[in-house]
Structure formats: structure tokens, C-alpha cells
Amino acid sequence: MTSQTSSAPPARLAARLRAQFGGARVEILSGIVVALALIPEAIGFSVIAGVDPKVGLYASVVIACTIAFTGGRPAMISAATAATAVVMVDLVRDHGVQYLFAATILMGLIQIAAGFLKLGRLMRFVSQSVMTGFVNALAILIFLAQMPELTGVSPATYGLIALGLAIIYGFPYITRAVPAPLVAIAVLTGLTAWLHLDVRTVSHLGALPSALPSFALPQVPFTLETLRILLPYAATLAAVGLLESLLTAQIVDDMTDTGSDKNRECLGQGAANIVSALFGGMGGCAMIGQSVINVSSGARRRLSTFVAGAFLLLLLVALQDLLAVVPVAALTAVMIMVSINTFSWRSLARLRTNPLPSSVVMLATVAVVVATRDLAIGVLVGVLLSGVFFAGKVARLSRIASTLSPDGRTRTYTVTGQVFFASAATFSDAIDLLEPVERLVIDVGGAHFWDISAVAALDRVVLKARERGRSVEVRGLNQASATLVERFGTHHKAGAATLPHH
Structure with a gap:
């Protein structure tokens, strides 16, 4: 031992x-x-x-x-x-x-x-x-x-x-x-x-x-x-x-x-x-x-x-x-x-199984680098394409549903998902400002506003509805979205009701 x-x-x-x-x-x-x-x-x-x-x-x-x-x-x-x-x-x-x-x-x-x-x-x-x-x-x-x-x-x-x-x-x-x-x-x-x-x-x-x-x-x-x-x-x-x-x-x-x-x-x-x-x-x-x-x-x-x-x-x-x-x-x-x-x-075998945007990004990066002999330009193109595809994917996750009150006087829009520059236009286009109702309710309790493009879309909807004589209530803003709207929005300063989510 x-x-x-x-x-x-x-x-x-x-x-x-x-x-x-x-x-x-x-x-x-x-x-x-x-x-x-x-x-x-x-x-x-x-x-x-x-x-x-x-x-x-x-x-x-x-x-x-x-x-x-x-x-x-x-x-x-x-x-x-x-x-x-x-x-x-x-x-x-x-x-x-x-x-x-x-x-x-x-x-x-x-x-x-x-x-x-x-x-x-x-x-x-x-x-x-x-x-x-x-x-x-x-x-x-x-x-x-x-x-x-x-x-x-x-x-x-x-x-x-x-x-x-x-x-x-x-x-x-x-x-x-x-x-x-x-x-x-x-x-x-x-x-x-x-x-x-x-x-x-x-x-x-x-x-x-x-x-x-x-x-x-x-x-x-x-x-x-x-x-x-x-x-x-x-x-x-x-x-x-x-x-x-x-x-x-x-x-x-x-x-x-x-x-x-x-x-x-x-x-x-x-x-x-x-x-x-x-x-x-x-x-x-x-x-x-x-x-x-x-x-x-x-x-x-x-x-x-x-x-x-x-x-x-x-x-x-x-x-x-x-x-x-x-x-x-x-x-x-x-x-x-x-x-x-x-x-x-x-990566060649995976071209058939990977999502199409991923394959496009990979091939575009290769093509630009080889064509320009500049790695920085190729990678920049790849990153930008990745961002575009990602933004488009996230934008498609937002949903807007609407219901009309029994008396036909109030239209309620329920927004869910992410509202940002890529989905802001979809958000504003989904709200029918020509419908002859007296009141619009925009319920964003299931949504999140990410940037000033989203805030601008909300402003545009609310202000145009008011110009047409309709009252508008925005309800359910989460704390981060409410802070963004408070800081950069204009519709709430003109008297429209904007209610945070509790």
C-alpha cells in the first residue's frame, strides 16, 4: 500500500x-x-x-x-x-x-x-x-x-x-x-x-x-x-x-x-x-x-x-x-x-429541407462574396436579407379581428401579435374608417407596439376616425406600449381615449 x-x-x-x-x-x-x-x-x-x-x-x-x-x-x-x-x-x-x-x-x-x-x-x-x-x-x-x-x-x-x-x-x-x-x-x-x-x-x-x-x-x-x-x-x-x-x-x-x-x-x-x-x-x-x-x-x-x-x-x-x-x-x-x-x-443537401428564406440568404451571401470578392459586402447583404425575411415572418404573426355590437353602433377591433414597421400598414389598413358606425374600440391587449411606425399607424387611424365624426377608444395597451405611445403619439393629446391594460 x-x-x-x-x-x-x-x-x-x-x-x-x-x-x-x-x-x-x-x-x-x-x-x-x-x-x-x-x-x-x-x-x-x-x-x-x-x-x-x-x-x-x-x-x-x-x-x-x-x-x-x-x-x-x-x-x-x-x-x-x-x-x-x-x-x-x-x-x-x-x-x-x-x-x-x-x-x-x-x-x-x-x-x-x-x-x-x-x-x-x-x-x-x-x-x-x-x-x-x-x-x-x-x-x-x-x-x-x-x-x-x-x-x-x-x-x-x-x-x-x-x-x-x-x-x-x-x-x-x-x-x-x-x-x-x-x-x-x-x-x-x-x-x-x-x-x-x-x-x-x-x-x-x-x-x-x-x-x-x-x-x-x-x-x-x-x-x-x-x-x-x-x-x-x-x-x-x-x-x-x-x-x-x-x-x-x-x-x-x-x-x-x-x-x-x-x-x-x-x-x-x-x-x-x-x-x-x-x-x-x-x-x-x-x-x-x-x-x-x-x-x-x-x-x-x-x-x-x-x-x-x-x-x-x-x-x-x-x-x-x-x-x-x-x-x-x-x-x-x-x-x-x-x-x-x-x-x-x-449545406447543399439541406437546400431542399431548410426553409426557403434560409436557403436564399445562404446562396445570396455566397453569390455576392464570390462576385465582388468582398466579404464585408456579401455578409452585409446576407444580414440585411435575414432581417427582411425575419421582419416579414414576424409581421405575419399579427392578427386583427372585428365584431359589431348588436345595436350596430360600435365596431370593436381586437389586435394580437407584434405591431412594428413591417406590420404597421397591415394594422391601419385593417380598420375600416368608412363604415357608418358611431364608435370604434381598438383593443390591443394582446398586442405589443415596438416602434414609432406602430405609433404613427395608431395615430393615423384614430385621428382620421375623429375627422369623420367617430369616437375612438384604444384599450389594453401594455406598459411598454403605453410609454411609447405617450412619448411619441399625438392622438391622445388631442382628446382620444387611450386606456392602458390593467
């Missing part, structure tokens, strides 16, 4: 150490895979924004390392992205890269303000249909971004991509100790070097930086004119960056069955963008593709995000010769896997 007791603490300690270091190994390997996947994206986004490749690469390093400490969603990857790059094009072309750095700092300040204002709560207004459309659209965009590497290339490139996909999907059946994408990149790099294959490598994507990023303030005049130039771009960058980051955080939440702090993510994104600009980087946000790679590889902690940024820096500065020979086909295979895994295939 004594020996068992004395051996228990070391056994528990060993178990904790195995869990800790085993977990760290997965996080580190996942981060390495992500670092490699970041390279073509960062360079490509730099080209989109019209800046030197090092601006996107430095941004990816700095943002990933910073957000690992400041972000609200562990294991999510943030770096330079296409969503922000497209916003920068005109600013860089018209005013230069220093204005881009200044706009990125202002972008970060706006995002920090959004965090303090707790705007992360706005995510609750994004419906599941919009989320699904967002995910599917991103999957399509990720695949379309690989098309330059799939068209007009040598047969060897197709062979490498096919082999890479076979390894990615087949290696997990052998072992999950090492992320399959990392194995695919290593195998394809070795095979390319051994066979001297004539295929595109990372060195063909653009000049890689050979020095560490250095601290510097943007060289722009600190004037109101500068602020006037920067503010529209910074506000758009902040909004797009937060929208994509919060949506990606929600997706990672769902994939890992864990929660995240959306308001802290706003603060973290702002801090990361400010630091990025101070070290010569462009603005960025969360990346769903790389986040999916990270989580799919088993990462769940902040360590993987930090390793992604740190290892990318190591590749750029110390292992540049090794990085240069990595075939682009290997990275293309990884991104095709991301596209396949990101797309919600179940």
Missing part, C-alpha cells in the same frame, strides 16, 4: 508532463505548417495591395506573434489578408506606402475602440445561414486563388499536387503524430530536389526579405488633411478586418466546441495591426484558411499561433535557402485541402 501511495505523485507528474509536452509538440508542428502556408498568401496579398512582398511577410510575422498574446480566440491565425489588401490599393497608389502604415495604425485604434465599446456582441445578429454562406464563399475564393497554379502548368506540377493531396488525406490513416500537410510539403520538396523537377518554387513568387523588420514611425505629416485622407480607408479596413475576424472566430468556436472572447478579439486585432505598421507591415485580420489548417492539425492553444509567426520569421531570415526550394505545388495542395474542408457540403 505504501509503495503504491508513494509512486502515485510521480505517476501523476509524468502524466501531466506527457500531456503538456505532447500538446506542445502538436501546437509547434501545426504552427510550422501554417507558417509555410502563409508565404504564398502574404506575397500574393502584397502584390494585390501594390507594395513590396516584404510588407505582407512582415505583417504576417508581427500580427501572428502579437495576436497570440492579445487575441480572444486561441489557435486562430491572423496575418495579411486579401480582404484588407483590396482596400489598400487606391491609398498606396495615390499616396504611397507610408500613408498605408499610418492608415493601419488608425485602423488599429478604431478596432481597439470597438473592443472597448463591446461591438463584438453584434455577432449575435449574424444568422447561421449567413455564416454558412460566408464559409462556402471563402472556400470557393480559396480554391479560385489557386487557379494560377492549376492552369498552364507542367504535367509535373499536376503530379505533385495530386501526390500532395494523396498524402494529406492518406497519411492520417498511418499516424496522426505529425500533421499530414507538413509531411506532404516535406515529401514534395525532397522529391522536387531529388528529381530536379522544373516546377515553380517559393523563390519564383517574389523577393524574400533577408533582414529583421525594424521599428519606425510612418513618415507622414501630422495634419488634419492627412487625417481626412486616412480616415475613410482606416474605417473601412477596421470594419472589414473585424468582420472577417469575428466570423472566423465563430467558425473556429464551432470546429473546436469552445468559446472565445469576441470583444477581446477586437482589442487584440487592433493592437496587432498597430504593431504591424510600426514594424513595416500592412494591416491584416484573421485568416479562415490558415485557421482551418491549424485547427485541423490538432492545435487548440495560442502557442500554435505564435509558432506560425516566429517560424515564418525564421524561414525568412535564417532558412531562406531551404524555403526557396519548396515547390508551390505543395502549398497549392494544402490550400486545396483547406478549400475542400472549409466548404459546408451538408
Whole structure:
């Protein structure tokens, strides 16, 4: 008994150490895979924004390392992205890269303000249909971004991509100790070097930086004119960056069955963008593709995000010769896997079973995002459509019934349900003001007035009835509705009877 007791603490300690270091190994390997996947994206986004490749690469390093400490969603990857790059094009072309750095700092300040204002709560207004459309659209965009590497290339490139996909999907059946994408990149790099294959490598994507990023303030005049130039771009960058980051955080939440702090993510994104600009980087946000790679590889902690940024820096500065020979086909295979895994295939089967408005919202979100290549516009369209359909559904829940008194002198209208801007016209149209009765009773004891449109409809009915010589009694207003009518209505001030519900 004594020996068992004395051996228990070391056994528990060993178990904790195995869990800790085993977990760290997965996080580190996942981060390495992500670092490699970041390279073509960062360079490509730099080209989109019209800046030197090092601006996107430095941004990816700095943002990933910073957000690992400041972000609200562990294991999510943030770096330079296409969503922000497209916003920068005109600013860089018209005013230069220093204005881009200044706009990125202002972008970060706006995002920090959004965090303090707790705007992360706005995510609750994004419906599941919009989320699904967002995910599917991103999957399509990720695949379309690989098309330059799939068209007009040598047969060897197709062979490498096919082999890479076979390894990615087949290696997990052998072992999950090492992320399959990392194995695919290593195998394809070795095979390319051994066979001297004539295929595109990372060195063909653009000049890689050979020095560490250095601290510097943007060289722009600190004037109101500068602020006037920067503010529209910074506000758009902040909004797009937060929208994509919060949506990606929600997706990672769902994939890992864990929660995240959306308001802290706003603060973290702002801090990361400010630091990025101070070290010569462009603005960025969360990346769903790389986040999916990270989580799919088993990462769940902040360590993987930090390793992604740190290892990318190591590749750029110390292992540049090794990085240069990595075939682009290997990275293309990884991104095709991301596209396949990101797309919600179940959503296609559910098109027949889901309510028609939900399917319309999902498809509209996908169509607008893919057509415009702008995630913010697509999600905004989806949210607006969701609101329209929801308002129409709630409006149909209101009912108006009427009865005539035995003597034919009084018409009573009984209103139930929700009266607001979408149902206000239905409410006023249902009351017949031409009927030759002496008195109207509007019983709203089973209804609720939500906004000034509802109050205006009630005013219109009561005042027009009085103009025609009829007395009107409004009865049964609940306390909230009565307060709204009292504050914004006019008919009760002109002598019509409005009785609260008791």
C-alpha cells in the first residue's frame, strides 16, 4: 500500500508532463505548417495591395506573434489578408506606402475602440445561414486563388499536387503524430530536389526579405488633411478586418466546441495591426484558411499561433535557402485541402429541407462574396436579407379581428401579435374608417407596439376616425406600449381615449 501511495505523485507528474509536452509538440508542428502556408498568401496579398512582398511577410510575422498574446480566440491565425489588401490599393497608389502604415495604425485604434465599446456582441445578429454562406464563399475564393497554379502548368506540377493531396488525406490513416500537410510539403520538396523537377518554387513568387523588420514611425505629416485622407480607408479596413475576424472566430468556436472572447478579439486585432505598421507591415485580420489548417492539425492553444509567426520569421531570415526550394505545388495542395474542408457540403443537401428564406440568404451571401470578392459586402447583404425575411415572418404573426355590437353602433377591433414597421400598414389598413358606425374600440391587449411606425399607424387611424365624426377608444395597451405611445403619439393629446391594460 505504501509503495503504491508513494509512486502515485510521480505517476501523476509524468502524466501531466506527457500531456503538456505532447500538446506542445502538436501546437509547434501545426504552427510550422501554417507558417509555410502563409508565404504564398502574404506575397500574393502584397502584390494585390501594390507594395513590396516584404510588407505582407512582415505583417504576417508581427500580427501572428502579437495576436497570440492579445487575441480572444486561441489557435486562430491572423496575418495579411486579401480582404484588407483590396482596400489598400487606391491609398498606396495615390499616396504611397507610408500613408498605408499610418492608415493601419488608425485602423488599429478604431478596432481597439470597438473592443472597448463591446461591438463584438453584434455577432449575435449574424444568422447561421449567413455564416454558412460566408464559409462556402471563402472556400470557393480559396480554391479560385489557386487557379494560377492549376492552369498552364507542367504535367509535373499536376503530379505533385495530386501526390500532395494523396498524402494529406492518406497519411492520417498511418499516424496522426505529425500533421499530414507538413509531411506532404516535406515529401514534395525532397522529391522536387531529388528529381530536379522544373516546377515553380517559393523563390519564383517574389523577393524574400533577408533582414529583421525594424521599428519606425510612418513618415507622414501630422495634419488634419492627412487625417481626412486616412480616415475613410482606416474605417473601412477596421470594419472589414473585424468582420472577417469575428466570423472566423465563430467558425473556429464551432470546429473546436469552445468559446472565445469576441470583444477581446477586437482589442487584440487592433493592437496587432498597430504593431504591424510600426514594424513595416500592412494591416491584416484573421485568416479562415490558415485557421482551418491549424485547427485541423490538432492545435487548440495560442502557442500554435505564435509558432506560425516566429517560424515564418525564421524561414525568412535564417532558412531562406531551404524555403526557396519548396515547390508551390505543395502549398497549392494544402490550400486545396483547406478549400475542400472549409466548404459546408451538408449545406447543399439541406437546400431542399431548410426553409426557403434560409436557403436564399445562404446562396445570396455566397453569390455576392464570390462576385465582388468582398466579404464585408456579401455578409452585409446576407444580414440585411435575414432581417427582411425575419421582419416579414414576424409581421405575419399579427392578427386583427372585428365584431359589431348588436345595436350596430360600435365596431370593436381586437389586435394580437407584434405591431412594428413591417406590420404597421397591415394594422391601419385593417380598420375600416368608412363604415357608418358611431364608435370604434381598438383593443390591443394582446398586442405589443415596438416602434414609432406602430405609433404613427395608431395615430393615423384614430385621428382620421375623429375627422369623420367617430369616437375612438384604444384599450389594453401594455406598459411598454403605453410609454411609447405617450412619448411619441399625438392622438391622445388631442382628446382620444387611450386606456392602458390593467
